[in-house]
Amino acid sequence: MRWTLKPKPDSLKVAQLASSLGVEAPVASLLVQRGIETFEEAKKFFRPSLDDLHDPFLMKDMDLAIERIERAIATNENILVYGDYDVDGTTSVALISSWLKTFYPNVATYIPDRYDEGYGVSYKGIDFAADNDMSLIIALDCGIKAIEKVAYATGKGIDFIICDHHRPGAEIPKAVAILDPKREDCKYPYKELCGCGVGFKLMQAWIQKEGKTIDVLLPYLDLVATAIGADIVPITGENRILAYHGLRVINIAPRQGFKAILEQVKKETLTITDVVFIIAPRINAAGRMKHGLHAVNLLVEENEETAKAFAAEIETYNSERRDTDKVITVEALAQIEELQEQDRFTTVVYNESWHKGVIGIVASRLTETYYRPTLVFTKSGEKLAASARSVRDFDVYDALEACKEYIEQFGGHKYAAGLTLLESQYEDFKQKFEDVVAGSIDSRLLTPEILIDEEIDLEDITPKFHRILKQFAPFGPGNMTPVFLTRNLKDCGFGKCVGGDDLHLKCRLKQGNKPAAIDAIGFNLGPKLNVIGPGSTFKAVYTIDENEWNGNISLQLKLKDVSA
Structure with a gap:
């Protein structure tokens, strides 16, 4: 994973906003990052009003x-x-x-x-x-x-x-x-x-x-x-x-x-x-x-x-969909291994019997696995149909535009698109798509990126801080859940792998010699247990979450990655 810490916003703007809102600097900093610099803008952000819809x-x-x-x-x-x-x-x-x-x-x-x-x-x-x-x-x-x-x-x-x-x-x-x-x-x-x-x-x-x-x-x-x-x-x-x-x-x-x-x-x-x-x-x-x-x-x-x-x-249809997409994903992964195409700049797979209704989901799963612009094709009548998915900051729609000589029809967005083409054009299209992506993508985009909003200390994580963070919702593109970085962390000695195949990492963290400690869970981070081992000092990127256990609610860190 690539860790990218966002640039620090203007400290004067942060201080002014913190003062006018009566909040701590980390909250004000997150707001300024999101383009919110005044009391009035913050009010509109925290209290979205239908009156502010455009004519x-x-x-x-x-x-x-x-x-x-x-x-x-x-x-x-x-x-x-x-x-x-x-x-x-x-x-x-x-x-x-x-x-x-x-x-x-x-x-x-x-x-x-x-x-x-x-x-x-x-x-x-x-x-x-x-x-x-x-x-x-x-x-x-x-x-x-x-x-x-x-x-x-x-x-x-x-x-x-x-x-x-x-x-x-x-x-x-x-x-x-x-x-x-x-x-x-x-x-x-x-x-x-x-x-x-x-x-x-x-x-x-x-x-x-x-x-x-x-x-x-x-x-x-x-x-x-x-x-x-x-x-x-x-x-x-x-x-x-x-x-x-x-x-x-x-x-x-x-x-x-x-x-x-x-x-x-x-x-x-x-x-x-x-x-x-x-x-x-x-x-x-x-x-x-x-x-x-x-x-x-x-x-x-x-x-x-x-x-x-x-x-x-509809629940029955959804169960069928889950079963079908699991089977096709396994077959698609096997096809990539068999063709030894893991080192290409793109992932393009085809099987005429794959269910057209789930190829978009399969394309998303392959993108998660290989982190490449991805196309999954199947037969649709006399033609081939595909779903396209992309990686962050790469416009797959533009890439398809550059291959349109081989495409019958296409449409979509920057990160997701659909297309049809003649079966006779498949191999030429596949090569052209690879050439276009290879010639235009920044190679750094082929490694998943964690965008970090700001660096904070564990002592900054108070119930009030989290209460305000929750009001940043609803989260999504353009307003993602805030991601934090904290350095000089140690495990309190409870670190262990949990879940089937020890997939997940569970620990309790403190920072330096400070007494405060907080629970943390890292899904799919089980293999990183050695990073947080006894005596190790490490850094972590995470979001802040609530954990409910036996009726008690406490704050916990949801780890995205850890590193020495």
């Missing part, structure tokens, strides 16, 4: 989108709410369809089949709209590259409103309205919304025009928070406000679908991390193993018993 009409085409929906309602048109099959897409469809249905009945939903139709807007979906006399499609979390599909729909008398957050290509579709903050001609102040977030802005624009307050949309924010967490967008600016309030809805008044999921896993208070690792995989499992509409049905269901039945069904 939705700052988004390009928002006025056109609202006008088109108004016209559809005035002339009694049928509206189809269309979205992708992942968490962002299914929560978006649940969000917009359930909201529209509160004041307009002629609304249907559509999620493309991952295997039959693939990602994004499909001809089959447009034909479904045409066959059912639907003249307006609201596409969510997809559509920004659907130039031919939108033209096809126009020929059938169907209009499109696109709510997307993916990067546009050189040309954009000729839709009635395209809401995408990443459009070059869009001056919207916040560029990092997820698809569900863009859908929420559409709702905000509607109620604003109606003269209603934002509070009427509060019950929908649980869906937006789930999409923000699952889509790994930065939890800064508007995303932080939406995630903060959405989490409160999940914890105080969850919709029946969430309640049913949480009852199965016996979890009460949820953090954004819990949303990512508990709720999101289950919503995703429907689209991976069966069909994304199962997830939408669960999310919009209002009857408690029906929601429980849907959640039980």
Whole structure:
């Protein structure tokens, strides 16, 4: 692991902020690092307010989108709410369809089949709209590259409103309205919304025009928070406000679908991390193993018993997904070993029988193992489909752009993308991708990095310090859980390996000759027991956590790494 200590922020700014807030310097330093330098900025950070959301009409085409929906309602048109099959897409469809249905009945939903139709807007979906006399499609979390599909729909008398957050290509579709903050001609102040977030802005624009307050949309924010967490967008600016309030809805008044999921896993208070690792995989499992509409049905269901039945069904899909991804990961690792490709700059594997629904998860696992930009391919009809994942600070989307001569279709983000290509192009593409990455990546990026916020002493870790740290949540990209470095540590003599195969490290630490000591746990750090052995002095990087045992709650360090 590479340890990188962030530069120290300006000491004068830290001192001024510490004084105005009445907090210790380590807290003020963390805030200044996050761009928070005044009392007012700190207040907005610690108390995110819906009043601080931007005017939705700052988004390009928002006025056109609202006008088109108004016209559809005035002339009694049928509206189809269309979205992708992942968490962002299914929560978006649940969000917009359930909201529209509160004041307009002629609304249907559509999620493309991952295997039959693939990602994004499909001809089959447009034909479904045409066959059912639907003249307006609201596409969510997809559509920004659907130039031919939108033209096809126009020929059938169907209009499109696109709510997307993916990067546009050189040309954009000729839709009635395209809401995408990443459009070059869009001056919207916040560029990092997820698809569900863009859908929420559409709702905000509607109620604003109606003269209603934002509070009427509060019950929908649980869906937006789930999409923000699952889509790994930065939890800064508007995303932080939406995630903060959405989490409160999940914890105080969850919709029946969430309640049913949480009852199965016996979890009460949820953090954004819990949303990512508990709720999101289950919503995703429907689209991976069966069909994304199962997830939408669960999310919009209002009857408690029906929601429980849907959640039980989705739990089955999630178990199947876990089993499948374990098997494929083992096969993919074996393929890399067999081809002796561990020393390449990229990891690219292919098996025509691998389940298309889990190749993204497998790509993430391979990235964790070899820490290389990774592609996992499988057969999809007559073509090959792949999921791409990247390492920190390397833009895999740009790398794919440089290989587009071999690609049929691709889309995505800096760290995750999807693509299809002809089987005959696979070997040429694989070599080109390796060449592009080898020629452009900084070799340091191929070693996992621990970014350290600041160096502190153990005596700085007080209950008050931790209480304030907890208010930095929700955590995520752009606002990660603070990571600390402490030097001159010794184990109090209790250090040992725990867990199956002695995988984990458990110890009690003190600093120098100071009497204060604190418990620590290091998951997967069992092999480093010798570093903290008797008489050894070492340094550690860690986050601060709470440990509950027999009803007692105490602070502990969650070790990320230790070094002599």
